[in-house]
Amino acid sequence: MQAQKTIFESGNELAAYAAKQINYHIMGYFPITPSTQIAEHLDYLKAEGRHDVELIPADGEHGAAGICYGGALGGGRVFNATSANGLLYALEQLPVQSGTRAPMVLNIACRTVSGPLSIKGDHSDIMYTLNAGWIILFAKDPQAVYDMNIMALKIAERVKLPVIVAFDGFFTSHQKRRTQVFERDSDVQSFLGSYKPAFSALDCESSVTIGAYMNEPDLLNNKYQLHLAMEESRNVIPEVFAEYESLTGRAYAVTTCSYTEDAEVVLVILGSSYDTAMVSADKLRAEGRKVGVVTLGALRPFPAANLAACLKNAKAVIVADRQDSYGAGGGNLSLEIRAALQDAGSCTPVLSRVYGLSGRDFYVEDAAAMFEEGFKFLGASTVRRFDYFGTYEGNGEANTRQFFAPITEEISRPGITSAAVNASTGKMEVTGGTLTEISAMPKRIAPGHGACPGCGIPVNVNLLLKAIEGNVVLLFHTGCGMVVTTPYPTTSFRVPYVHNLFQSGAATLSGLVEVFHQRQKRGEIPSGDITFVMVSGDGGMDIGMGPSIGTALRNHCLIMFEYDNGGYMNTGYQLSYATPMGARSSTSHVGTAQSGKAGFHKDTPQIMAGTNIPYIATVSEHNPVDFIRKAAKAGEYSRRHGTAYVKALSACPLNWGDVPANEAAVIEASVNCCYHPLYEIEHGVTTLTYNPEDRGKKIPVSQWFEMMGRTRHLTKPGHADMLEQIQTEVDRRWARLKARHSCEVL
């Protein structure tokens, strides 16, 4: 036995703690709730100098999976964590990793897959990985998350397969528990031993090719090898579990069966619900009811034989599925258990109950009700084999009484602001837009949304929409702007609105725009204009960059509006590429061994400039006249010429660490220090629309940084070098912009 100590941590923190003790070479990751805390905590430990894992914030989960793959091919130990749609976005890479036999560890804090979007836990994500060729361990509590993270790497390296450690999002990922951990990191490392990869892409003396093109019959043989490795793991997993038990006293198994010897009704249930079901089983046993409970410590390889043995005496099996394989008559757990029982020659009936989707809580009474269904089934065959558990009909007719009159084309066109190309000059010109009149514009977004006090997002979106007359259709990327406006069953939007995830928002709006034109052409909808606006922020232009560029290159008639709040705020402020260098975020801590975010802030307008779309502009809430003028132009360009991109720097009092009432001044400072210069690019010609130098208002970046908690440390001694680097970069970009302003062809 090796020395252990007790700590009080959550499942996510414990996954990070295991990674710290293992001291992986790299972690490639992209933040997604509820797995995000793993990277956050590992980054926190890194900033304190407590490990040497290189944390690489990817451009999306697909990129994160690629980073991990590359690391593994170089013989590195690599680590990752994700959830839900992030997992699905990475899914394409999973068979690549297993098929080319790259061992690694991926944590899945299980969460329901969109849409509709929900962040809560169920098993609809993990079940997509059943065919990926990965070993899948399932941890029922935070202790198991820690232990399995250590064992997973050993298993992965022994059979040369990647391993997932799955656990319940929130219930396990966020619940803090008393947990035993190895006191010494060195004991973890000696348990794992050193890893010698079979092949390495970094071995230049005995070069190998990884990822050759393969046809039949080779691929069949390759997959058979994968199958054999998976079969081998059936022996390796228990061996590793046993060795680990000898060091820690903590025992694990691929199946855990309680009271199954004489149980009539057995409930099979995964994850955190198992313990809750056991409380119910203990109670029922005390009353003389013959119930049993089974859970699984591994989904792949599927422990079919162990399960069949556990269930051999049951009269009825109830499988609690925390997802549905729609149309199959059960979730994947049910389907696999039915297959396992049939293989074992058992005719025991299997009831499936889809429960607890999207984190719907599972109470002791729920487990009792499930057992009761089993007994009822034994008594009368009228009980359905497949059903949902916990749904309700609703009260009568859905109340769809409107609070507002519709915003008609006529109402939305009070004639305050308009933009048109001046026939004699050929230039787009704006008329109207008077601030004292603009409040007459109907508000396309209703009050009562849940943004934080002082949030910049509604301010910026409202300003944009005030300048756009006529019909508007909105599409929001996932992010704070979307979450706070559409808490089901309510919405703040008074105009048509669509949400889609970052990776496909721009593409979705492209399709909507083109169908508008097609249907108008075919006479299916009336003629007239609609201004289409995509709204993105919270790092949406990182993971959504590719499709946004694609949309721009196709030059669809729409506006892309970016509220750049400089981080993934909706998930708790992880760094985005737009976060200022050196800024503190929950994945760029400031500590003895690390100074905030590495790398300069992304220059999205200039990236978009490379697509040569008709119109690009940067705007600021502190300069509403300029904002409205540009928004009106963007509207007209998007209706007549193609794609317009508009970017606002958008205040986030919560995560910027400043006073909500001061945000207009903070944004003004960002403009005056030239971090966020105001300009526009019309058909390739750059014009500065506000030059703080001309007005004697130019300030150093440090003055802006001083105003925010996330950057204030940069103005203190010890960070002078970094501050100077940032100032130099901001000056360089500003000088380039002035040069472009002075010369049309630049």
Next chain:
Amino acid sequence: MQAISLPQVNGYGYYEIRLESIGGLGANLSGKILGEVSLRLGLNCSSFSSYGSEKRGSPVKAFVRYAAPETPIRVNSPVEMPHLLGLFHERLAGKLPVMAGATEATTVVVNSAQEPDAVREMLRMHAGTLVCVDAQAIAAQAKTRVNMVMLGALAKASGFIPQDALEHAVSETLGVKYPQALQGNLDGIRQGYEAAAGRKLEPDGRFPLVPYAEPQTHWGWKNAPIGGVVPVYGSTVKNDLTASREGYIPVFKRETCIHCGMCDITCPDMVFQFARGEYKGKPRMMNQGPDYHHCKGCLRCCKICPTDALTTGNEREHDIWANHVRNRDLIVKQMQFEDAGTNSYMESESATVNELY
């Protein structure tokens, strides 16, 4: 370590705590610290929060379960019938069922400057032990936050969490991260501990016991539009966000308003109601005043107002409903407002890195 013995436990062997709060007051952190304390009391423990939001002004819950060291904690669902219930903000005693599951055996610790009798009325408290602590005032005086004072009061009210164990836990967690705030935090805990005096309330037939229930909406599988579509546009207008304010409001003085429209431009919450009128002999969009239902008290408008038409006021000192203007676009005559907080899916555990601690 000799484990402290719990004064009472439920049928599963747990002593359960529920904290009801508004994001920003630090209830989640309090739950975590109460969890940390278990290491010093030799108890088994779990601690978690209502997952989903920790944005400022949004309702949050935190849960703690203690058990004897040999008793495994196997229930992962929310605390239904707490032994100890902490209410971090008076305003929670509105339409939210914060008192659900509180029985005669429950001790309720409330952050309130009011007398217990008035607090009982406000909470519609059935029975139990009521502890009122003016955590707001103590925190301001001790230069700490409400949650530290509440922690002290909760520890005292529990009857088994010694003050020194709590101080120890705070020193070793927060104290390491934020050493400069430690003295204030410890003062807050001490004063909260000293100020917590309970009064036993018998059931008097006026307020029934509120059973715990899972939240449900009116829309179920039979009547909800397919695909999660929301057909009622602008329906968040029925949300009353009053609870998001932290005591301050913009006060509108119509006489000095020049109707420049800047408040409408800077307001994230579409609070100001403008209508056509005449100003200095010319037609003009005129500011009628704020709809306070949706004002979250960010005070952006007071900062931007070029005159003194909008100034910061203490909400307690103003009759805001006398100054109130109903949203001009509503077509419904009457509307049942729902208490709401700001919301998002920010992870409750994520370090909001710039929070004070």
